[in-house]
Amino acid sequence: MYTLKDMLHVKSIAVVGASNHSGKIGHTLLKNIIDGGFKGSIYPVNIKEDNILGYKCYKDILSIPEEIDLAVIAVPAVIVNNVIKEAGQKGAKGAIIISGGFKEIGNNDLEAEILETAEEFGMRIIGPNCQGVSYTANKMCATWPLIKEQGFIGIVSQSGTIGAALSTWAEKDEMGISCFASLGNKSDISETDFIEFFAEDPNTKVVALNLEGIQNGEVFVDVISRASQKKPIVVLKPGKTAKGMKAIASHTKSIAGNDRIFSAFCRKYGVIRANDITEFYDFCKIAGSSKKPKGNKMLIITSSGGAGIIATDTAEVNGIEIAPINEKLKKTLEDILPDQCVISNPLDLTGDATADRYDKALKAVIDDGSYDFLLTIFGDPILGANNAISKYKNDIPIIVSYLGGGEIEENEVKIMNKNNIPVFPTPERAVKAAKALLELKI
Amino acid sequence: MYTLKDMLHVKSIAVVGASNHSGKIGHTLLKNIIDGGFKGSIYPVNIKEDNILGYKCYKDILSIPEEIDLAVIAVPAVIVNNVIKEAGQKGAKGAIIISGGFKEIGNNDLEAEILETAEEFGMRIIGPNCQGVSYTANKMCATWPLIKEQGFIGIVSQSGTIGAALSTWAEKDEMGISCFASLGNKSDISETDFIEFFAEDPNTKVVALNLEGIQNGEVFVDVISRASQKKPIVVLKPGKTAKGMKAIASHTKSIAGNDRIFSAFCRKYGVIRANDITEFYDFCKIAGSSKKPKGNKMLIITSSGGAGIIATDTAEVNGIEIAPINEKLKKTLEDILPDQCVISNPLDLTGDATADRYDKALKAVIDDGSYDFLLTIFGDPILGANNAISKYKNDIPIIVSYLGGGEIEENEVKIMNKNNIPVFPTPERAVKAAKALLELKI
Numbered sequence: 001m002y003t004l005k006d007m008l009h010v011k012s013i014a015v016v017g018a019s020n021h022s023g024k025i026g027h028t029l030l031k032n033i034i035d036g037g038f039k040g041s042i043y044p045v046n047i048k049e050d051n052i053l054g055y056k057c058y059k060d061i062l063s064i065p066e067e068i069d070l071a072v073i074a075v076p077a078v079i080v081n082n083v084i085k086e087a088g089q090k091g092a093k094g095a096i097i098i099s100g101g102f103k104e105i106g107n108n109d110l111e112a113e114i115l116e117t118a119e120e121f122g123m124r125i126i127g128p129n130c131q132g133v134s135y136t137a138n139k140m141c142a143t144w145p146l147i148k149e150q151g152f153i154g155i156v157s158q159s160g161t162i163g164a165a166l167s168t169w170a171e172k173d174e175m176g177i178s179c180f181a182s183l184g185n186k187s188d189i190s191e192t193d194f195i196e197f198f199a200e201d202p203n204t205k206v207v208a209l210n211l212e213g214i215q216n217g218e219v220f221v222d223v224i225s226r227a228s229q230k231k232p233i234v235v236l237k238p239g240k241t242a243k244g245m246k247a248i249a250s251h252t253k254s255i256a257g258n259d260r261i262f263s264a265f266c267r268k269y270g271v272i273r274a275n276d277i278t279e280f281y282d283f284c285k286i287a288g289s290s291k292k293p294k295g296n297k298m299l300i301i302t303s304s305g306g307a308g309i310i311a312t313d314t315a316e317v318n319g320i321e322i323a324p325i326n327e328k329l330k331k332t333l334e335d336i337l338p339d340q341c342v343i344s345n346p347l348d349l350t351g352d353a354t355a356d357r358y359d360k361a362l363k364a365v366i367d368d369g370s371y372d373f374l375l376t377i378f379g380d381p382i383l384g385a386n387n388a389i390s391k392y393k394n395d396i397p398i399i400v401s402y403l404g405g406g407e408i409e410e411n412e413v414k415i416m417n418k419n420n421i422p423v424f425p426t427p428e429r430a431v432k433a434a435k436a437l438l439e440l441k442i
Numbered sequence: 443m444y445t446l447k448d449m450l451h452v453k454s455i456a457v458v459g460a461s462n463h464s465g466k467i468g469h470t471l472l473k474n475i476i477d478g479g480f481k482g483s484i485y486p487v488n489i490k491e492d493n494i495l496g497y498k499c500y501k502d503i504l505s506i507p508e509e510i511d512l513a514v515i516a517v518p519a520v521i522v523n524n525v526i527k528e529a530g531q532k533g534a535k536g537a538i539i540i541s542g543g544f545k546e547i548g549n550n551d552l553e554a555e556i557l558e559t560a561e562e563f564g565m566r567i568i569g570p571n572c573q574g575v576s577y578t579a580n581k582m583c584a585t586w587p588l589i590k591e592q593g594f595i596g597i598v599s600q601s602g603t604i605g606a607a608l609s610t611w612a613e614k615d616e617m618g619i620s621c622f623a624s625l626g627n628k629s630d631i632s633e634t635d636f637i638e639f640f641a642e643d644p645n646t647k648v649v650a651l652n653l654e655g656i657q658n659g660e661v662f663v664d665v666i667s668r669a670s671q672k673k674p675i676v677v678l679k680p681g682k683t684a685k686g687m688k689a690i691a692s693h694t695k696s697i698a699g700n701d702r703i704f705s706a707f708c709r710k711y712g713v714i715r716a717n718d719i720t721e722f723y724d725f726c727k728i729a730g731s732s733k734k735p736k737g738n739k740m741l742i743i744t745s746s747g748g749a750g751i752i753a754t755d756t757a758e759v760n761g762i763e764i765a766p767i768n769e770k771l772k773k774t775l776e777d778i779l780p781d782q783c784v785i786s787n788p789l790d791l792t793g794d795a796t797a798d799r800y801d802k803a804l805k806a807v808i809d810d811g812s813y814d815f816l817l818t819i820f821g822d823p824i825l826g827a828n829n830a831i832s833k834y835k836n837d838i839p840i841i842v843s844y845l846g847g848g849e850i851e852e853n854e855v856k857i858m859n860k861n862n863i864p865v866f867p868t869p870e871r872a873v874k875a876a877k878a879l880l881e882l883k884i
Contacts, residue, residue, distance in 0.1 A: 025794075105782065131793070145823055145848020159748020160793065161821030164846030165868070171848075212751065238748075243764050244755035247747075247788055276870040277752065277845070278720075305689075306601020306680075309654065310719065313686035322685050340547060346689055351573070351602065352467075379603030381587060403719070404606030406587020426607070428718040 001122045004189055004197045007094035008135040008179070010069030011040040013142070014061050014092075016083050017074035017099075018044030018052050025098060026074040028144045029132065030055070033072070036134070036141030036148055043068065061086035068092050072132065072142045077101030080128065081114045088121030096142055097127035103185045104129050115187050130184025131160030134167065136177060137203040143180060151176025152288040152420070154204035156194035158183060158212045162236065166208060166281050175285065175417040178203040190215065192223040199227040206288035207233040208280065212248045221265070228269040232287035232440055235273055236280040237262060270441025279432060282424060286433040289420040290397045292440045293373035297323045300346035301361055303353040304379025307403065308346030311375055311427035318435040322346070329368040336360050346377075355384035362392045373397040373434060377427055381408035386415040393421060397437065401430040443564045446631055446639045449536035450577040450621070452511030453482040455584070456503050456532075458525050459516035459541075460486030460494050467540060468516040470586045471574065472497070475514070478576070478583030478590055485510065503528035510534050514574065514584045519543030522570065523556045530563030538584055539569035545627045546571050557629050572626025573602030576609065578619060579645040585622060593618025594730040594862070596646035598636035600625060600654045604678065608650060608723050617727065617859040620645040632657065634665040641669040648730035649675040650722065654690045663707070670711040674729035674882055677715055678722040679704060712883025721874060724866060728875040731862040732839045734882045735815035739765045742788035743803055745795040746821025749845065750788030753817055753869035760877040764788070771810040778802050788819075797826035804834050815839040815876060819869055823850035828857040835863060839879065843872040 013033060017026040030044055030053055042055055043064045049057040058064050061071065061083065071087035073080055077099050084095055095118065102111040111128065118125050126133055132143030136150040143160075147167045153176075157163030160182040167180045178201065181194050191209060198204040207227065214220045227233060239245045240259050266273045272287060274280040298320050302308035315322050322345050325333070333343045337357065342348035347365075349357050358376065365371060376398055378385045382405065389398055400416060400423040402409050416423040424430040455475060459468040472486050472495055484497055485506045491499040500506050503513065503525065513529035515522055519541055526537055537560065544553040553570065560567050568575055574585030578592040585602075589609045595617075599605030602624040609622045620643065623636050633651060640646040649669065656662045669675060681687045682701050708715045714729060716722040740762050744750035757764050764787050767775070775785045779799065784790035789807075791799050800818065807813060818840055820827045824847065831840055842858060842865040844851050858865040866872040 100782065145846070145850075157748075159746060159751075159821075161746035161749050161846040162752075164822075164848070168846060168848055168851070210748070212748065238752045238755045241755050241758035243758045244751055247751040247754045247786075276756070277868040278870070304601060304603035306599075306652070306654065307603050309601075309686055309689040310604075310680045312689045313680050313683050314718070316683035316685045340542065344689075379601075380606075404587070404603040404610060406606070406610055408587075409610070426719040428720070 002093040002124050004124060004193045007070060007124050007126070008133070008140065009138055010093065010140065012043065012066065012068045013038065013040065013070045013072060014043045014045050014064060014068045014087065015072045016045040016061065018046050018057065020049055020052050029072055029074060029098065029142060032141040032144055032146045035146055037139040039139060041066065061090050064090060071095040072098070074098040077107065077110055081117055084114050084117045084123065088117065088123055092123055094124040094126065096130070096132050097125060098130060098132055100129040102128045103187070111185065111187050118188065125188035126181065127184040128187060131164065131182035133182070134180045136179065143182065147171050147177060147180060149174060149176030150203070151178060152205035153177045153208050153284045154179045154194070154198035154201065154206070155208040156181045156183065156191045157210035159210055162210045162277060165277060169281055173417045174414050186215065192219050195223050195227045199230045205231065206284050207231055208284045209233060209235045210280070211235060211237045212239065224269055224271060228271055229442060232442065233271045234280060234283045234287055235266060235271055236277065237273070270439060272436045272439050278429070282429050282433045283436040286399065286422040286437050287440065289422045290399065290437055292437055292442070293397045295372040296438055297321045297370065297372045298375055298434065299365055299371040300375045300377065301349065301358065301365070302346050302377035302379060303349050303351055303382065304377060304404070305348050307377045307379045307401070307427045308348055311377060311431055312346055314428045314431040318431060320431065320435060323370070326370055329364065329370065332364045332368070333361065336364060351380055353380065353382065355382055355388045358385065358388040359391065362388060366392055366395050371396070373399065375427070375430055375434060376400050378402045379404050381405040383408055385412045386419065386421065389416065389421050390419055399430050399434045400424070401427045444535040444566050446566060446635045449512060449566050449568070450575070450582065451580055452535065452582065454485070454508065454510045455480065455482065455512045455514060456485045456487050456506060456510045456529065457514045458487040458503065460488050460499065462491055462494050471514055471516060471540065471584060474583040474586055474588045477588055479581040481581060483508065503532050506532060513537040514540070516540040519549065519552055523559055526556050526559045526565065530559065530565055534563070534565055536566040536568065538572070538574050539567060540572060540574055542571040544570045545629070553627065553629050560630065567630035568623070569626040570629060573606065573624035575624070576622045578621065585624065589613050589619060589622060591616060591618030592645070593620060594647035595619045595650050595726045596621045596636070596640035596643065596648070597650040598623045598625065598633045599652035601652055604652045604719060607719060611723055615859045616856050628657065634661050637665050637669045637675070641672045647673065648726050649673055650726045651675060651677045652722070653677060653679045654681065666711055666713060670713055671884060674884065675713045676722060676725045676729055677708060677713055678719065679715070712881060714878045714881050720871070724871050724875045725878040728841065728864040728879055729882065731864045732841065732879055734879055734884070735839045737814040738880055739763045739812065739814045740817055740876065741807055741813040742817045742819065743791065743800065743807070744788050744819035744821060745791050745793055745824065746819060746846070747790050749819045749821045749843070749869045750790055753819060753873055754788055756870045756873040760873060762873065762877060765812070768812055771806065771812065774806045774810070775803065778806060793822055795822065795824065797824055797830045800827065800830040801833065804830060808834055808837050813838070815841065817869070817872055817876060818842050820844045821846050823847040825850055827854045828861065828863065831858065831863050832861055841872050841876045842866070843869045
């Protein structure tokens with residue numbers, strides 16, 4: 001049997017059902033594999049075409065002159081079994097089946113059939129009825145939308161849309177992802193395979209897990225208990241309300257389970273639970289870019305009094321201690337900062353603060369050593385903000401919020417994202433992310 | 443006495459303390475007034491310069507050959523009174539004083555002095571110690587960052603940063619604002635002046651109010667009670683926790699007051715209260731672009747089962763009724779939609795849904811008339827999504843969430859923002875915004 005790792009480190013891909021029509025999924029898949037920069041061989045397969053997007057097109061997999069490693073399949077359900085067979089004969093290690101029309105509409109036999117064929121050849125199956133997989137270290141974007149930027153988040157998502165949303169945001173933020181996997185019917189590969197893979201994958205620093213239901217509870221608990229000791233895991237699991245659970249049942253025919261038990265399970269293993277899609281993204285960002293603080297004493301450093309107040313409110317609600325500045329540190333800060341600064345927690349560097357003023361304040365605070373982590377708010381167009389943070393980010397966990405800074409903010413935030421500095425557009429999101437960090441056990 | 447309206451509809455501006463140094467506020471202010479596209483006369487004033495950014499520079503206001511309507515002031519506090527006097531002599535209707543160094547650091551007399559001088563000439567004062575004002579209908583960006591896009595949100599913000607953040611997001615979303623006003627010390631013009639102005643201003647459809655403390659409770663209650671009958675008002679008021687209130691006291695020397703009383707006051711007048719800066723923006727967007735639904739029965743239409751579940755969960759938590767589809771509508775939808783669609787609430791049009799499929803479903807649902815508002819989730823790259831919504835948005839309040847759609851999403855969302863369709867990046871944000879709409883009394 002091949003492994004999931006084999007399936008992601010392929011050197012040649014056949015796109016079966018590739019198309020010249022830009023509206024078709026078979027076109028999008030081929031285009032994204034090409035535009036994603038895949039370095040291996042790409043073979044479009046379609047009985048009616050000679051050439052697609054500049055690549056020679058083959059009538060069937062068997063006509064391809066070389067062996068293939070992976071088949072990406074977007075053809076009608078009834079043809080899929082034969083495609084798997086041909087792929088197996090050509091040495092494929094696995095197939096990603098985008099096509100629907102299997103178990104999700106009651107065609108259980110058809111799904112069992114393709115699984116049997118795959119097993120014959122030791123092939124592994126992702127899908128059917130899924131949105132594909134992108135593995136950026138191999139520049140293999142066998143999904144949509146197009147994701148190119150390599151980053152540290154490994155996403156395995158029941159919902160193609162939620163995984164795609166995270167990927168899109170990470171791409172736009174120039175932060176990137178390591179992987180986006182949409183599972184569909186999970187006939188073979190399931191979330192636990194991906195979690196185990198991510199736990200060992202050197203390209204992945206944090207596991208983003210979107211679950212609706214859990215098929216095999218024992219395997220799930222076993223895999224999570226081991227993987228959570230190696231990498232931070234962030235989970236988004238809806239179905240908290242009765243109506244939500246009902247909607248899950250009609251979506252994936254799976255049972256959401258008792259939400260409180262699931263929450264307790266997460267706490268036990270230090271799995272961070274996100275309450276919404278925004279938190280899902282934010283918590284992945286912080287868990288992959290920041291160490292767990294030693295305690296919950298936070299200092300807020302801000303150029304905006306108003307944003308500092310909002311951060312204080314949010315911290316108090318979330319059980320983070322905004323501890324007063326001690327007398328010694330107060331004196332130091334009074335010496336190095338201009339008169340208008342407010343030396344308290346929040347430490348208000350005021351609206352004309354420069355990156356240099358932040359640098360001085362950060363140094364003094366870190367030397368003092370009273371705080372476990374810092375929330376640094378840039379509430380104005382402050383040039384070089386990223387340098388001040390980069391300089392100290394290995395000394396203490398620093399969470400950043402940058403807002404109200406126009407074009408300068410946009411550039412600074414991009415650099416921070418590239419440099420794995422956890423930066424958020426509002427103080428509330430930054431504080432909640434900081435809180436999430438405290439839930440980790442590693 | 444001139445009015446705030448006079449101050450915003452000016453035809454000539456003197457920028458006192460304008461500078462050739464790009465790091466200085468006096469440079470940024472002049473540059474943003476120029477780049478914002480102000481159509482009237484612009485006069486930089488600086489004793490040391492002959493020319494700034496291509497404009498002839500004057501030694502003082504009195505040397506300007508014509509009358510001026512507005513002075514934007516960024517010079518040391520001790521000089522400000524004289525500048526106001528000269529501006530008054532030149533016929534100015536008002537002054538925006540960016541300079542700090544007044545009441546906020548105990549210089550109460552200096553602040554009283556400038557107010558007295560202004561009163562002599564009937565001039566009005568915004569500030570001192572503020573981040574200025576942008577009024578897009580007059581292309582007057584006397585603040586930072588640069589805001590050019592004209593939209594319908596009128597922002598008056600205690601915190602320059604929070605107002606600037608909203609403005610930046612609205613600019614980036616190509617939705618724009620009507621006004622961003624930062625108040626600073628509020629020596630003359632306060633939030634109540636702006637609320638009254640916005641209530642009558644044809645360019646403003648919704649009032650965004652960021653408050654820390656309230657100076658004159660009676661005036662505030664009176665103004666809100668009247669303005670809230672004319673325009674939706676969205677308020678962000680931090681200081682919900684003890685530490686947050688303490689931070690407010692050290693920021694603006696004002697008292698946050700009892701939070702529960704404030705909440706009750708908001709409910710009485712249909713003022714929408716935002717819990718965080720993200721909601722502040724989202725609630726303004728929806729209150730300015732959507733009518734209040736007749737009731738709380740919502741249908742979710744989605745291409746993503748997963749996003750539909752999340753929306754259902756969020757709706758249930760927020761007291762929105764996700765009512766089942768009646769038998770008659772069910773039959774209609776079964777007739778017009780493909781087999782794989784799940785005819786329930788959420789109505790799952792599935793991942794291959796096109797704008798045309800949404801169009802058909804929307805028409806059937808609106809004809810049926812059972813629902814008070816619709817949440818339409820586009821969870822895939824769906825081209826023409828904006829057309830399907832535009833066609834029906836006057837028939838029923840339609841709230842949109844678009845996610846996971848890559849480049850197509852980006853373009854569609856821009857068009858929706860330009861067309862005043864309330865669109866949000868996650869289903870949770872969309873549902874919370876829908877809930878906020880129900881709080882309105884107009």
